Amino acid sequence: MSETRILTLVGSLRAGSINRRLAEAAARTAPEGAEVSIYEGLAEIPFYNEDLDVPGQVPAQAEALRAAVAAADAVLLVTPEYNGTLPAVLKNAIDWASRPYGAGAIKGKPVAVVSASISPNAAAWAHGDTVKTVGVAGGVVVEAAVAQFGGIGERFGATHPAEDAEALTQLGAVVHELVAAAATVAVTA
Secondary structure, three states, X not given: OOOEEEEEEXXXXXXXXXHHHHHHHHHHOOOOOEEEEEOOOHHHOOOOOOOOOOOOOOOHHHHHHHHHHHHOOEEEEEEOOEOOEOOHHHHHHHHHHOOOOOOOXXXXXXXXXXXXXXXXXXXXXXXXXXXXXXXXXXXXXXXXXXXXXXXXXXXXXXXXXHHOHHHHHHHHHHHHHHHHHHHHHXXXX
């Protein structure tokens, strides 16, 4: 049996991002036979523009993202909430992965969404917008694979989420559900 590959896209570019630390903690919960990796380079991908999306001329950074999404068995999105919605960098990644229309790398791919915010609403708006965007883009949102964290500045300001047993349990459940969804897709493919 081959290893299940989960690609994680983090919507925060900040070096000290708690969302990134949540992604790192999620990677630690991968069961045997699964690998969770965090994609690097979202900041270098140009904004989606159909004039750039021409066969043979697609920017290398966008091609690399598409290849990484295509090679993954599932995708984990970790999003903060910026002004009541998902960050532009994450939306841009979804846009590139959704093209060409109807045949993008994310099409049919199981996707989980984790959201986190300093507010007590746990980035609920960003979470909802991310789920909607992924669905429109052709990804298959795994509804059982969800975690939302509120008040993360206080909760994780001094410690890494990997040191929080409750957070690890929630993240582990997300990763396990995503692995199960990927296995189901592999069987039916």
